[in-house]
Amino acid sequence: MSETLSIIPEAAEINSGVRSPASIAEGLRDVLADTYRLTFKTHAYHWNVEGPLFFSLHNITEAQYEDMFAAADELAERMRALGQLAPMTMAEIMDNSIIEDLAETPSAGEMCIDLSRDHERVAHRLHALIKLAGDKNDPVTEDLATARSAFHEKASWMLKALSAK
Known part of the structure; x- marks a missing residue:
């Protein structure tokens, strides 16, 4: 293997004025893990939804998983900009995510909920990451987390509206 292909990624010190970049990167890692798991779950529901809500739920989940897939890249690149490594294994994603799978196959309404x-x-x-980033002089992560929170809040509202009685 050539020497240039033997380089192993590692954390680096970045002096941009952000205090405790490793702690901010941990928060980003957790959100990235959640984003990846929720992207997959959303995509799986997209593939398998049936019933009268099919068209609506199929389309909304497609828009959501596409947004989250792009966001995962932004989150990982922010970690790298802070001098930290992004997750490199599925085990890291699973270990750091709070997203859980349902025990049984859900109905369309249960998928929305x-x-x-x-x-x-x-x-x-x-929201916790926004607070941490603000406290640690990291307006870039604060802005990114604010935009991502707005997306997730809107996605939650839209899905609730679909499943309302």
Whole structure:
């Protein structure tokens, strides 16, 4: 193997004025893990939804998983900009995510409720990251987390509206 292909990624010190970049990167890692798991769950529901809500739920989940897939890249790149490594294994994603799978195959309405609840959970984690980033002089992460929280809050609302009685 050539020497240039033997380089192993590692954390680096970045002096941008952000205090405790490793702690901020941990918060980003957790949100990234949630984003990846929720992207997959949303995509799986997209593939398997049936019933009168098919068209609506199929389309809304497609828009949501596409947004979250792009967001995962932004979150990982922010970790790297802070001098930290992004997760490199599925085990890291699973270990750091609060997103859980349902025990049984859900109905279309249960899919909406489950995804809505997950979006709320991610929004809560993002709120904590917003506070941490503000306290540690990291307006870039604060802005990113604010935008991501807005997405998850809106996604939760839309899914709740679909499943309302």
